[in-house]
Amino acid sequence: MDPTLDTVFAALADPTRRSILTMLLEDDMAVTDVAEPFEMSLAAISKHLTILAAAGLIAQEKRGRVKWCKLEPDALKTASVWMQGFGQFEPVNLDAFEAFLERELGEDRP
Amino acid sequence: MDPTLDTVFAALADPTRRSILTMLLEDDMAVTDVAEPFEMSLAAISKHLTILAAAGLIAQEKRGRVKWCKLEPDALKTASVWMQGFGQFEPVNLDAFEAFLERELGEDRP
């Protein structure tokens, strides 16, 4: 909808929402299944998903009574490009990039 | 200092703070000079700078009565790497990532 840098970065600032994105890296999920590993109400997760969708980070499609959530990484591009403007000072760090999948797909989930 | 993804993304979520970072791309600045173009109080800018420093995005060094602020892009690297992890499945974003690497690697050439 209106994925500005504000909304994207604000959406990414919450650990629960980042965990949700990481979960969606593996597969599309229904809202209830997204909520399952978290120790908070379904309504709270529903709100988080709304925020992620408003930021353009996920898309939600209702099929039957189930609402499927899937990753929509385009919104990340805007923010990523913005950040890379500062990257000119960064040394190359492929190690960190490789460590990403290990760390995020491993530890980060509740 | 505790530059987590939480604090980094939260710091980046505010447009004023992103503007400050952009200004600091050009040169190090004193707090008063950072505040000058904004239509808000000096105290407000001082708070923003504290948040940026807590996120590790800037460093502040006091010389005399002037506190100099300089960009500290290392904290961005963590967040950038995190984001790029999502981009790898997206062809469009893959291009951005390749461009990023090309630029970074290009610095070594004469």
Added chain:
DNA sequence: CGAAAGGTCAACCGTTTGGTTGAATATGCC
């Protein structure tokens, strides 16, 4: 049909955020 499952809505609550103002604290300068 009626009941259960999947989600959202609405109202509420405590905490955080982003801003203000005025006083306070250093530091530099004549």
Added chain:
DNA sequence: GGCATATTCAACCAAACGGTTGACCTTTCG
């Protein structure tokens, strides 16, 4: 010493955030 400059501190405020609960639709299924 005394005054201006640079910056932070403290108290306050409205709005936004992250969560809860209970009521409410919609869809599926026996």
